[in-house]
Amino acid sequence: MIDRTLSIGERATPEIKPSRNGLRLAVLRAFLASVLALLVRFPFALLFLEGVELLPPQWDGGPGLCHLPSCRTGADEVLSARRWHPAMDPVFLSRVQFGLTIAFHYIYPPLSIGLGGMLVIMESLYVKTRNPLYQQLTRFWVRIFALTFALGVASGVVMEFQFGTNWAMYSRFVGDVFGSALAAEGIFAFFLESGFLALLLFGWDKLGPRMHLFSTTMVALGAHFSAIWIVVADSWMQTPAGFHVVEAALRRRAEITDFWAVVFNPSSVVRLAHTLVGAWSAAAFFVLSVSAYYLLKRRHQEFARASMQIALIVALVASLGSLVTGHSSGLVVAQHQPAKLAAMEAHFPAAAPAGMYLFGWVKEDEQRVIGSSIPGMLSLLARGDASAPVTGLSAFPPQDRPPVQPVFQSFHAMVAIGMALIALALLGAIFLWWLGTLHQTRWLLWLFVFAVAGPQLANQLGWFTAEVGRQPWIVYGVMRTTEGLSRAVTAGQVLGSLVLFTLIYLLLFVLFIFLLDQKIRHGPLADDLEVAYRRR
Numbered sequence: 001m002i003d004r005t006l007s008i009g010e011r012a013t014p015e016i017k018p019s020r021n022g023l024r025l026a027v028l029r030a031f032l033a034s035v036l037a038l039l040v041r042f043p044f045a046l047l048f049l050e051g052v053e054l055l056p057p058q059w060d061g062g063p064g065l066c067h068l069p070s071c072r073t074g075a076d077e078v079l080s081a082r083r084w085h086p087a088m089d090p091v092f093l094s095r096v097q098f099g100l101t102i103a104f105h106y107i108y109p110p111l112s113i114g115l116g117g118m119l120v121i122m123e124s125l126y127v128k129t130r131n132p133l134y135q136q137l138t139r140f141w142v143r144i145f146a147l148t149f150a151l152g153v154a155s156g157v158v159m160e161f162q163f164g165t166n167w168a169m170y171s172r173f174v175g176d177v178f179g180s181a182l183a184a185e186g187i188f189a190f191f192l193e194s195g196f197l198a199l200l201l202f203g204w205d206k207l208g209p210r211m212h213l214f215s216t217t218m219v220a221l222g223a224h225f226s227a228i229w230i231v232v233a234d235s236w237m238q239t240p241a242g243f244h245v246v247e248a249a250l251r252r253r254a255e256i257t258d259f260w261a262v263v264f265n266p267s268s269v270v271r272l273a274h275t276l277v278g279a280w281s282a283a284a285f286f287v288l289s290v291s292a293y294y295l296l297k298r299r300h301q302e303f304a305r306a307s308m309q310i311a312l313i314v315a316l317v318a319s320l321g322s323l324v325t326g327h328s329s330g331l332v333v334a335q336h337q338p339a340k341l342a343a344m345e346a347h348f349p350a351a352a353p354a355g356m357y358l359f360g361w362v363k364e365d366e367q368r369v370i371g372s373s374i375p376g377m378l379s380l381l382a383r384g385d386a387s388a389p390v391t392g393l394s395a396f397p398p399q400d401r402p403p404v405q406p407v408f409q410s411f412h413a414m415v416a417i418g419m420a421l422i423a424l425a426l427l428g429a430i431f432l433w434w435l436g437t438l439h440q441t442r443w444l445l446w447l448f449v450f451a452v453a454g455p456q457l458a459n460q461l462g463w464f465t466a467e468v469g470r471q472p473w474i475v476y477g478v479m480r481t482t483e484g485l486s487r488a489v490t491a492g493q494v495l496g497s498l499v500l501f502t503l504i505y506l507l508l509f510v511l512f513i514f515l516l517d518q519k520i521r522h523g524p525l526a527d528d529l530e531v532a533y534r535r536r
């Protein structure tokens with residue numbers, strides 16, 4: 001047993017020779033994990049490919065939902081008949097349920113995406129330098145990664161269920177488009193991620209360092225591919241492309257005409273970039289928070305300093321990246337979803353130069369904002385000219401406008417957090433690399449401990465802006481949210497499942513915090529260092 005920590009740069013040259021039996025076992029475990037993962041995910045993807053036709057007709061209230069323009073209003077009448085209290089609107093409750101479950105779910109994927117990437121950096125440093133400290137880092141953060149991955153999978157399955165139960169009409173309409181993306185996610189991304197995860201977790205003393213690094217890289221790639229397909233599917237709802245609508249037997253379906261136009265729809269690339277840097281930011285500030293905590297408590301200091309150094313570089317790149325990609329996202333919104341852009345800045349005149357608010361409160365009935373703004377800034381950012389007119393909310397009929405106050409507030413809160421994260425990362429960099437006093441500056445370390453909430457909040461607010469800003473459309477300009485609801489679902493049923501889901505998700509969250517707390521309290525294990533010295 002080695003009882004000392006090597007410093008960064010000190011070289012140890014262990015070579016781990018893979019044991020054949022152990023390797024076989026690890027590969028078998030990886031294979032079984034992947035098959036299990038696919039068995040869980042594939043039926044749901046299939047459900048989409050088939051446009052939920054596999055379900056019995058009475059599942060969504062039987063035949064007869066008419067999506068033809070002449071009978072669209074029928075959907076609203078049926079809905080109001082199923083509303084036994086003004087607040088008990090099945091559409092509203094289904095949206096609350098989806099929002100709540102996806103908000104809980106989205107705590108975990110950004111962490112596993114970002115941590116996956118950081119694991120590759122940490123283990124690459126180990127393979128390059130053979131300094132066991134880097135392996136200790138990798139092994140500790142792998143345990144946290146595995147926890148977030150498990151919670152992400154457990155909380156994600158509910159999403160796919162809900163499409164069938166609450167949003168059957170929508171699922172029918174988008175089945176061809178969404179099914180392909182979700183199936184691709186299940187087959188390529190999830191398979192890669194969960195398959196190699198077994199090698200990553202159980203292969204430490206069975207694989208050579210390079211082979212292990214390869215597994216880590218595949219897991220990280222899998223997590224990123226997963227994000228690609230989900231973001232593609234979501235972006236298609238925002239800026240649909242590469243499809244035509246088939247009207248048959250009183251039912252509308254979107255059918256793919258150009259797969260690559262679906263994948264590269266106008267908003268998918270920028271949204272993916274912004275989502276990924278948001279995920280990297282979440283992981284980097286999480287690692288910073290734990291490392292700062294160890295330094296404040298004077299525990300695992302060597303480990304914490306090395307973790308902090310890597311995380312600070314990632315945090316710096318990701319927080320600046322959020323601003324750059326966020327600006328690009330804004331340009332795409334301006335071009336393709338002008339009503340959303342108008343709501344984000346509460347810009348009411350049909351066509352006039354627009355400023356950008358630093359903060360404010362929207363007085364919707366008076367069509368004005370009480371707050372502080374930079375005149376002409378929105379025009380400058382969106383049109384390249386401070387006096388250029390920007391389309392405002394009045395240019396759209398009231399039934400086609402998104403809710404203004406929530407979109408305005410969530411957008412501004414996200415940007416404010418983004419700016420604060422940039423400032424904090426820059427401050428950290430100055431104190432670490434210029435002044436060299438970061439590890440002793442307790443107030444800054446405490447700031448880093450609490451900053452873990454920043455990217456998490458910004459991620460939630462970002463999705464809220466994007467999805468509430470898309471309203472009243474479920475597929476922008478093509479299908480209204482009210483049309484997407486399952487026909488048979490009543491408000492009471494949705495309320496029941498909403499309460500149940502809330503309880504289950506709360507339980508999952510408490511479990512996550514409990515396990516996370518335990519792992520952080522234990523800290524890196526002595527064994528994490530020792531493996532690097534094991535010769536076989």
Ligand code: HEM
Binds near residue numbers: 326456463
């Ligand atoms: C720094 C300034 C920022 C700007 C200017 C900005 C801009 C935007 C815009 C315009 C959207 C809406 C895109 C759409 O509806 O199509 C958006 C969404 C989003 N933002 Fe930000 N953002 C910033 C910071 C952040 C930060 C710090 C995070 C997380 C760490 C974040 C995470 C998200 C997410 C997850 C979405 C939803 C996905 C998407 O639509 O891209 N944003 N952001």
